Amino acid sequence: MIHTRALTKTFRLRRETVEAVRGVDLDVANGELVAFLGPNGAGKSTTLRMLTGLVEPTSGTAIVAGHDARRDSAGVRRGIGYIGQGHAAGHYHYVRDEMVTQGCAYGLPRRAARERADELLETLELTGMAKRQSATLSGGQRRRLDIALGLVHRPPLLFLDEPSTGLDPQNRANLWTHVMAVRERFDTTLFLTTHYLEEADEMAERVVIIDHGRIIADDTPGRLKATLAGDRITLGLPDPDAAATAARMAERGTGARELDVTGPHVTFRVPHGEEVLPEYLRALAEAGITARTARTATSTLDDVFLTLTGRSLREETGAAREGNRDEREGHEEVAV
Numbered sequence: 001m002i003h004t005r006a007l008t009k010t011f012r013l014r015r016e017t018v019e020a021v022r023g024v025d026l027d028v029a030n031g032e033l034v035a036f037l038g039p040n041g042a043g044k045s046t047t048l049r050m051l052t053g054l055v056e057p058t059s060g061t062a063i064v065a066g067h068d069a070r071r072d073s074a075g076v077r078r079g080i081g082y083i084g085q086g087h088a089a090g091h092y093h094y095v096r097d098e099m100v101t102q103g104c105a106y107g108l109p110r111r112a113a114r115e116r117a118d119e120l121l122e123t124l125e126l127t128g129m130a131k132r133q134s135a136t137l138s139g140g141q142r143r144r145l146d147i148a149l150g151l152v153h154r155p156p157l158l159f160l161d162e163p164s165t166g167l168d169p170q171n172r173a174n175l176w177t178h179v180m181a182v183r184e185r186f187d188t189t190l191f192l193t194t195h196y197l198e199e200a201d202e203m204a205e206r207v208v209i210i211d212h213g214r215i216i217a218d219d220t221p222g223r224l225k226a227t228l229a230g231d232r233i234t235l236g237l238p239d240p241d242a243a244a245t246a247a248r249m250a251e252r253g254t255g256a257r258e259l260d261v262t263g264p265h266v267t268f269r270v271p272h273g274e275e276v277l278p279e280y281l282r283a284l285a286e287a288g289i290t291a292r293t294a295r296t297a298t299s300t301l302d303d304v305f306l307t308l309t310g311r312s313l314r315e316e317t318g319a320a321r322e323g324n325r326d327e328r329e330g331h332e333e334v335a336v
């Protein structure tokens with residue numbers, strides 16, 4: 001559905017040259033749900049704009065929904081749906097009328113456009129809003145209308161640029177339910193950007209991370225976390241000397257990474273933390289050290305980014321605080 005090779009975009013400004021996207025190779029198969037992540041300025045929007053035929057690539061190739069994005073950007077735009085960050089319908093447009101108008105603009109006969117509008121209104125649970133003006137919809141309903149408008153012409157591929165930004169957690173969850181319903185009913189391939197890492201982790205089957213214009217990771221969230229980040233183990237020891245010894249033992253015995261000793265606390269990261277922890281505690285006990293507390297924290301996509309770049313994606317994207325809370329709730333504590 002998407003095939004790019006060495007895709008680049010360079011912006012030439014008066015005093016500088018910005019290499020926004022530097023050689024992206026990407027293959028997305030029919031039916032995949034891909035989340036595209038990266039810090040501010042990483043090149044997400046520029047990539048998305050090239051894939052949607054809105055910006056011409058500087059070099060490389062991009063075949064999107066069967067159309068060449070360089071030679072046939074109009075074909076790309078006809079073959080895909082694109083939900084940008086703004087709203088698609090004007091304030092005073094009536095919901096169903098606007099959908100029918102858009103359907104006709106894409107060349108559907110009026111009757112087919114009406115049928116398509118009704119089908120989408122039903123899937124996105126907007127049937128009760130059909131006769132309302134878009135300005136009277138709630139934030140979540142309006143976002144669902146944007147999605148409905150992006151699907152009027154039955155595109156096999158839908159791009160969503162931060163679809164849930166600005167929605168509260170309940171509306172974000174609700175939006176995802178509808179996105180999944182669209183996927184199920186219409187077999188749509190989905191490619192989306194989001195700043196909510198826990199959302200990408202939970203909903204996407206595949207996560208592609210871009211940094212400084214290059215793809216630095218591409219796999220399922222589970223595999224990225226297991227292979228790249230591992231789990232964080234945090235121990236509370238009786239005193240700083242015991243912590244220093246425990247840190248040395250962790251380094252030698254467990255292959256610990258990102259080791260940190262602060263006062264009587266030791267923290268480090270290892271693959272399969274829950275398997276490593278009991279063995280490590282036994283080794284400490286044999287050395288005469290009894291840990292007061294022990295905690296394993298499952299890794300997050302932010303940990304993956306941290307491992308790859310030494311920076312936090314969360315801080316760089318300024319993601320919502322409740323997202324932090326959501327992820328911390330996934331952690332598992334073990335008292336010893």
Ligand SMILES: Nc1ncnc2c1ncn2[C@@H]1O[C@H](COP(=O)(O)OP(=O)(O)OP(=O)(O)O)[C@@H](O)[C@H]1O
Pocket residue numbers: 011012013018019020038039040041042043044045046047
């Ligand atoms: N029209 C433009 N002219 C010049 N530079 C641009 C233009 N559009 C983007 N850039 C630069 O290209 C780089 C990538 O920007 P892009 O908008 O693709 O990043 P992003 O990952 O989408 O960031 P964000 O998460 O902040 O939206 C940035 O350094 C940006 O300043």
